[in-house]
Amino acid sequence: xxxxxxxxxxxxxxxxxxxxxxxxxxxxxxxxxxxxxxxxxxxxxxxxxxxxxxxxxxxxxxxxxx
Numbered sequence: 001x002x003x004x005x006x007x008x009x010x011x012x013x014x015x016x017x018x019x020x021x022x023x024x025x026x027x028x029x030x031x032x033x034x035x036x037x038x039x040x041x042x043x044x045x046x047x048x049x050x051x052x053x054x055x056x057x058x059x060x061x062x063x064x065x066x
Contacts, residue, residue, distance in 0.1 A: 001060045002044070005033035007051055021050045 008015060019029040022043070031037035032047075039047065048055040 001035050002032065002038060002058050003060055004039075004047060004058055007053060007058060008033065011051060013051070018047065018050065022046060 004018075005015075008018060015029045015033055016026055019026045022029065024043075028037070032039050032043075044058055045055050048058055051058075
């Protein structure tokens with residue numbers, strides 16, 4: 001699970017803008033944001049760089065959910 005949608009909302013950035021910057025379709029980015037599909041590690045790092053955040057900020061920490 002990822003937090004891409006949350007980070008976009010926190011920064012006031014639209015999914016369409018991110019899709020354009022990534023060179024991916026809106027549908028692909030929308031799937032990432034809604035956790036229907038997970039980005040590759042490379043794409044995750046690319047998203048983090050575009051959004052100026054740490055890649056860890058884009059991931060849910062599930063270690064304390066047990």
